[in-house]
Each structure stands twice: as structure tokens, then as C-alpha cells.
Amino acid sequence: MAPARVGVIGAGVSGPAMAMFLQQKGYAPVLYERLDAPSDAGLGIGIQNNGQAVLRRIPGLLEHIAGYEADEFHFYSVMPEDTALLGVSDHPRRLRAATGLGTMGVRRPALHARLVEFAQRLGVPVKFGHKLEGLEDKGDSVEVAFANGVKETFDFVVGCDGLHSNTRACLFGETPADYTGLSQWGGLSPTPEFWKGKRAPADIFDNGSHMILVPMSDDEMVWAISQREPEAKEDWRSIDQETADEFKKNSRFSEWPFGIGELVKSSIKIIRYGIYDRPELETWFKGRVILIGDAAHPTSPHLGQGANQAYEDVGLLIDLLEKHNPSAEAPSSETLTTVFSELVQVRLPRTAELVRQARKQGEMRVVSGVDACIKRNNFYREMCADPAKLKERFGI
Template sequence: MPPTRVGVIGAGVSGPVAAMLLKQKGYDPVVYERLDAISEAGLGLGIQYNGQAVLARIPGLVEHIDGFQLDEFHFYSVLPEDPGLLGISENRRRQRETHGLGSIAVLRPVLHKRLVEHAQKLGIHVKYGHKLKKLEQEEDSVTVTFANGVKETFSFVIGCDGLHSSTRSCLFGETPADYTGLASWGGVSPIPEFWRGKHALADLYGNGAHMIVIPVSDSLMLWLVFMREPEVKEGWKSIDPAAAEDFKKNSPFTEWPFGAGELVKNSLNIVRFGIYDRPELKTWSQGRVVLVGDAAHPTSPHLGQGANQSYEDVGLLIDLLEQHNPSAESPSTETLKTIFSELERVRLPRTADLVKRARAQGERRVVSGVEECIKRNDYCRETCKDPAKVRDRFGA
């Protein structure tokens, strides 16, 4: 009897991982991606302990990703009235020493490539140029129609297709993403001398702006500046070269200390994008189709938990499949209902809380006026004295 076919929609940060874990359990997953090739958009992300714990279930994957180890989180104020180091958290080093897994950073296009490479190495088909158009459910199957006319039938389908999820739209209709009021400029730059040899990322706090800087290798560092702006499209693509050069030469961030100004002036590219999340869903599933990751609970990036929560979703989903369908045969709709309901029972409260906390952190970090900025700085100083508070506040 051939293995049970599972459709995985989206070849971003979670789709290939879901497929690899399904393959390990005896299923036959196929990954479909709407783009024609691996996306070059975006900058990078951090995979924290909770996300790595799921990736480590796939032999050789964490090593293949080859992310840059992050051991510390530094916090600086660039406010002229209150400048300097606010504190240092070593939570990431403690996690690595305790669990063997800490936090790593990697460029997003590199992560996409390495996830797909590892999936293909395991014999998983990844098909590009397939944008989901329609889902038709039968008693024991789902037929997927793509915009290119291709039709495929699966036992069940997992939607891993991100903020602009076609799977979500097919199940629940179009729901607009919510602009959080914050936009970001960012780029990837040669690592400044200030940060060379340090396995540390950092928050830098100014008046009306917040910057995060993250090393992704011994020679490169990504940076993001968050500030309040009129609504900006969520695109993650490099902006017009003339506008990029103007930002690198004339933005106030070129004068920021602690290596920040060098990052902006020497950036190899500049992207600009709005920060969005979506209203909370009451269910992530319908029949034989389920959403995970940003398709179910897109979040702003201020806790660094977007990809990590996707991996928590996927890890639990695979555990529930193994528990309720150990044979890996095509499960009944009733069995899938049990699995999806338990996934939602556990994951909905956690992800809803993290989405709210992430938005709140963005609000707290980007404040204006000297008095409010000093209050923020003092709060950061106090938080850094307590590892538990650092973990709660910064997703660390």
C-alpha cells in the first residue's frame, strides 16, 4: 500500500520542516510554493531554543542550516540625555550550556535554501510556481487546484503559507492584515569593528526609534530600525537604489554609536516594510485542512518568535498524528478533527498571547520624548537584572 499523500502549502520557513517530519513518520508529503524559485526577499531571523528543539528532531538539519551562534543580548541607549549600555542578558548562553541548543541567526534566503535542500535530500518533492487557488474536500481526501491549472489529491493538507496565506483565504475568506503603526528600514552590512568577535545581538534605543542588530556570520550583520510611519506595504524587497542611497547618507541613524551608524552607511541593500499581524482566529482547521505558523497566527517580530512558533505548531501536530494515527495510513476526518482540535487547544492560547505581547513590545520600545525614553531605558535596566523577565520580555 503506498504511503499517505499529504499536501504542504508553502516552502518558506515551516513547510519544508513539516514535510521532513511527516516523511520520518511514514507519510508522503509534497511541498508546493507559489513563487517560481526560492525567495530572495527578507533579511534574516533568529531560531531560538524552542524552535531549534523541533528542528533537532530531523537528523543533520540544524548542522546543515549552519546558523551563527548567539550567546548574549546587549541593550544600549543612544539617547543623548541617557546614553550607554543598559544591560546584558546571557540567557542564550545558559540555554545552550544546559540544553545543547541556544539561539542561531541566519539570513532568510539562506534558511529557505537550506531547508529545501535538506528536504530534497530526504526525497521530498518541492514544486515551485504553484499558487493555491481552490480546496475541495471529500469524505476522505482533499483536491487542491492551483492557479496554473494543476490539480492534486491528498489525504489532508497543511497550510504553511505565511501572512498572505491562500490556504487561510480558502478556508475562512479574505481577512485584511492589521498594520501595527510601525514600519522598518533594514539591511545587511559588513560587521563593524565594534561587534567583531562577539556572539551577541543588540537592541539600541533612541528617541522615536528602536534598532536591532544581529550578526549572521563572522563578517555580516543585519540591522532593522523600527519607527512610527504612515502605513507601508509589507513587501520585504529592496527599495529603489536612489532612495536607498539617500537613506544611507542622510538618515539620522548614520550618526548612531555602537557600530549602528556604520551598519547603515555600509549596508549592502536597504529594505523597507510595514509591520503587520492579523485578528485572532477561533479555529485553524476545517475538515481535512489545517493552518500552522504565520498562516494561522502571524505576528510582529518584536519577540523574535515568528518562525519559532511555527516550529512549535509543526512539532505538536506531528506528535498528535503519531499518537492518534500511528500507522500513518490515511486518517479519517474524525481522527483529523481530534488531532486538529487538540492542536488548537494547546496552541491557540500560547500564540494569541505571543502576538499580543509582540505588538506591546513594539509599542514599548518605540517611544518619543526624553522623559518617556528614559522611563523605557530604566525599565530595560531593571528587566536585565532578572533572567526570567528578560526571557518574558525579549523572547530570549
């Protein structure tokens, strides 16, 4: 019999990986993206060891992504009352030495493009300009309708279309995203002299704000500053030049020590966006359609686990399909229910806890008042002195 046809919706962080795994296991996936090309929005992504563990199961993929490996994590305070290096952790270096996998940074637009390119190299059809508009479960198949008038029929569908998932809306209706109360200014900058050679993502703490910066190469870094502001739409695209110039010249961040002021002033791209998550779903599937990644469990970015949890979803889904449908032929409704139910049973509790931890981390980092800030700073001092506390920081 012919291999099962699978519609994969979304060619962002997780969709191409899902399609590649399906292709590798004998299925016939088709990858759909509502944009006309891989997205150029966003700044950077940290692919941690748990995400890399999944991606390396596709031979050559990690090498093709070509991320920039981190050696350490650094923690600084820039508040006048406690300006200091709070600590250094060599967790990434030790983890890579022990497992071959650590933490690597990659520009988000580059990651999208490289994933799509590798999927096409493996023979996955990729169709841009296809915005999902409707799903109709036919019992033994799913009819998918796109805004451009195209209709396709698949044996099952995997929704990988992110926070603003049309697949999720088709299955469970529109549910508003929850603004966490934090927004971010983010940028792409040449690496300041202070940071050259360090290969170290860093947390920077102030009174009422927090910055994370991540090296993307020897010569380029991305950064994001979290603070409490009125709601700002999350579109991950550049702000107008006048607003960017004002931020670079006159914001207090341009005066921060440890090379950070230089980082802000020299930015070649600045974006602003709100940080959102969504109410927890009771299940991620209905009939022959399942959600994974941010479509199922969107999270704020404070643990750096959004993409990595999506890859964990992908890895387990493909393992369960191989277990319950090793022929890769069109699965029965009963088989899909078993596969999807087992996935949700394992993954929903883990992702729900990480969503809670991520929001908690955001609340902990962005505190106001000198006493509260010094208490926060001391937590990171103690954490760096006690590697056992790293789990509380990273949640993995």
C-alpha cells in the same frame, strides 16, 4: 495500505520542516511553493531554543542550516540625554550550556534554500511555480487547484504559506492584515569593528525609534529599525537604489554611536516594510485542511518568535498524528478532527498570547518623549540586572 498523501502549501520557513517530519513518519508529502525558486526576500531570522528543539528532531538538519550562535544580548541607548550601554545578558550562553540549544541567526534566503535542499535530500517532492487557487473537501480527501491549472488530490492539507496565506483565504475568506502602526527599515551590512567578536544580537533605543541588530556570521550583520510611519506594504524586497543611498547618507541613524552609523552607511542591501498581524482566528482548520505558522497566527517580529512558534506547531502536529494515526495511512475524518482539535486547543492560546506580547513589545520599544524613553531604558537596565525579568522580554 499506501501512506497518506499530504499536500504542504508553502516552502518558506515552516513548510519544508513540516514536509520533512511527515516524510520521516511514513507519510507521502508533496511540498508546493507559489514562487519559481526559494525566496530571496527578507534579511535574517533568529532561531531560538524552542525552535531548535523541534528542528533537531530531524537528524542533521540544524547542522545543515549552519546558523551563527549568539553568546549574549546587548542593550544600548543612543538618545543624547541617555547615551549608554544599558546592560548585557548572557542568557543565550547559559541556555546553550544547560540545554545544548541557544539562539542562532541565519540569513532568511539561506534558511529557505537550506530547508528546501534538505527536504529534497530526504526525498520530499518539491514543486515550485504552484500558487494555490482553490480547495475542495471531498469528505475523504481534498482536491487542490493551482493557478497553473494543476489539480491534485490529498488525504489532508497543511497550509504553511505565511501572512498572506492563500490557504487561509480559501478556508475562511479574505481577512485584511492589521497594520500595527510601525514600519521597519532593514539592512544587511559588513560587521563594524565595534561589533566584531561579540556574537551578540542587540537592541538599540532612541527617542521615537528602536533598532535590532543580529550577527549572521563573523563578518555580516542584519538590522532593522522600527518607527511610526504611514503604512508601508510588507514585501520584504529591496527599495530602489536612490532611496537606499539617501537613507544611508542622510538619515539620523547614520550618525548613531556604538558602530551603528557605520553599520547603516555600509549597508549592501536595504529594505522597507510595514509590520502587520491579523485578527485571531477561532480555529485553524476546516475539514481536512489545517493552518500552521504565520498562516494561522501571524505576529509582529518584536519577540523574534514567528518562525519559532511555527516550529512548535509543526512539532505538536507530528506528535498528534503519531499518537492518533501511527500507521501513517489515510486518516479518517474523525481522526483528523481529533488531531486538529487537540493542536488548536494547545497552540491557539499560546500563540495568541505571544502575538499580544509582541505587539506590546513594539509599543514599549518605540516610545517618544525624553521621560518616557528614559523610563523604557531603565526597564532594560533593571532587566539585565535581574535575569528573572528576561521572560518578560522574550516571552518564552
